[in-house]
Amino acid sequence: MKIELHEIAVKDVYDGYHDFGADNGVVGYDGKLNIRPRYQRNFVYNLDQSKAVMNSVLHGFPLNVMYWVVNDEDSYEVLDGQQRTLSVMQFLDHKYPIELNGQTMYVDSLPNDVYDQLMNYKFMVYWCQGTDSEKLDWFRTVNIAGEKLTDQELRNIAYTGPWLSDAKKYFSKRNCAAKKLSDPYAKGDPNRQELLELSLKWIADNKDTTINDYMAQHKSDADANALWQYFQHVIHWVQELFPDVYKQMKGQQWGLYYNQYHTDKDDENYNSSSMSKEIKQLMDDPEVTSKRGIWLYELAKGAGEPNAIKNLSLRTFDRRDAKRKYDDQTDKAKDDGVSNCPYCAKEGLDTIWKLSEMQADHIVPWSRGGKTEYDNLQMLCKKHNESKGNR
Numbered sequence: 001m002k003i004e005l006h007e008i009a010v011k012d013v014y015d016g017y018h019d020f021g022a023d024n025g026v027v028g029y030d031g032k033l034n035i036r037p038r039y040q041r042n043f044v045y046n047l048d049q050s051k052a053v054m055n056s057v058l059h060g061f062p063l064n065v066m067y068w069v070v071n072d073e074d075s076y077e078v079l080d081g082q083q084r085t086l087s088v089m090q091f092l093d094h095k096y097p098i099e100l101n102g103q104t105m106y107v108d109s110l111p112n113d114v115y116d117q118l119m120n121y122k123f124m125v126y127w128c129q130g131t132d133s134e135k136l137d138w139f140r141t142v143n144i145a146g147e148k149l150t151d152q153e154l155r156n157i158a159y160t161g162p163w164l165s166d167a168k169k170y171f172s173k174r175n176c177a178a179k180k181l182s183d184p185y186a187k188g189d190p191n192r193q194e195l196l197e198l199s200l201k202w203i204a205d206n207k208d209t210t211i212n213d214y215m216a217q218h219k220s221d222a223d224a225n226a227l228w229q230y231f232q233h234v235i236h237w238v239q240e241l242f243p244d245v246y247k248q249m250k251g252q253q254w255g256l257y258y259n260q261y262h263t264d265k266d267d268e269n270y271n272s273s274s275m276s277k278e279i280k281q282l283m284d285d286p287e288v289t290s291k292r293g294i295w296l297y298e299l300a301k302g303a304g305e306p307n308a309i310k311n312l313s314l315r316t317f318d319r320r321d322a323k324r325k326y327d328d329q330t331d332k333a334k335d336d337g338v339s340n341c342p343y344c345a346k347e348g349l350d351t352i353w354k355l356s357e358m359q360a361d362h363i364v365p366w367s368r369g370g371k372t373e374y375d376n377l378q379m380l381c382k383k384h385n386e387s388k389g390n391r
């Protein structure tokens with residue numbers, strides 16, 4: 001990474017300055033500097049801030065350093081310092097007046113010496129030049145002090161190219177195709193590149209790589225069709241397996257589920273109509289405390305995972321009930337001269353377990369309609385509770 005400090009006169013930045021309007025950017029420095037790159041949020045015109053910048057400049061006070069990215073010899077973009085640069089450029093462009101010596105003045109009424117001083121004022125600018133990944137690290141560091149960009153906005157600066165331009169068509173506008181398709185299932189603001197980031201997170205997981213490496217590998221691809229197709233596969237898969245839409249489905253990591261559970265045996269493992277009925281029951285079941293876990297439960301169960309049920313976070317007995325039941329069982333066991341674990345007692349043992357050695361168990365399990373109620377509670381020794389759970 002090469003980083004050089006340059007002093008650049010206002011007159012040089014103003015040379016070739018042109019504002020092409022809200023969507024088309026602003027250039028300066030002989031047309032070589034992109035002052036408002038697309039990834040920057042639109043300049044929020046704040047007259048007081050702009051006047052404060054001009055006040056510093058006209059007094060010859062230093063502004064904070066700025067950062068320009070050097071793309072190549074004739075192409076730069078402002079990474080940090082957009083607002084300060086535009087404040088000065090807009091004043092020079094006759095967009096607003098300032099107060100000077102008690103008078104309101106536009107640029108054309110400035111005294112000559114003040115005008116010359118303004119044009120010769122030097123911006124302190126760091127030029128940074130390097131590989132994409134070096135730039136990305138650098139942007140992250142600069143971003144701490146500058147205008148806040150999201151992680152994906154930063155990646156987009158580093159990995160520009162035809163692939164990214166094409167990906168943005170699908171993922172990066174308010175009404176983009178990806179947003180329309182995935183809205184009931186995916187969260188994220190396309191404008192802030194969050195939907196693009198989500199799709200990249202999912203496909204990177206699918207390819208066993210990282211978002212950065214995926215972007216680095218594909219940045220020169222002619223288009224982002226592979227990403228867009230993959231994203232559609234994920235959402236269509238969800239729609240086929242789970243045709244009923246619930247609000248708890250939004251924001252789940254469907255792509256990661258797809259990567260893990262989608263196989264060519266989906267039609268054997270999953271029956272969407274019976275899952276649909278079961279999901280409705282689970283939604284209504286007060287024993288299921290994690291409604292958002294229901295879909296992952298269905299997927300894990302269909303794949304034959306023995307601990308699929310953990311996704312439901314079923315209700316558990318509270319400590320107070322467990323202690324009360326322990327005392328009841330233990331008193332009775334001591335009277336009868338048997339173990340306070342009913343399973344141990346059946347085996348003829350007379351061990352009296354401590355409370356800390358026992359676990360609360362549903363006599364009738366949840367899968368057969370058992371509720372988390374005191375009457376359905378028994379305390380078992382760990383060994384028996386675990387072996388019961390495995391059956």
Ligand SMILES: [Zn+2]
Nearest residue numbers: 341344381384
């Ligand atoms: Zn036991």
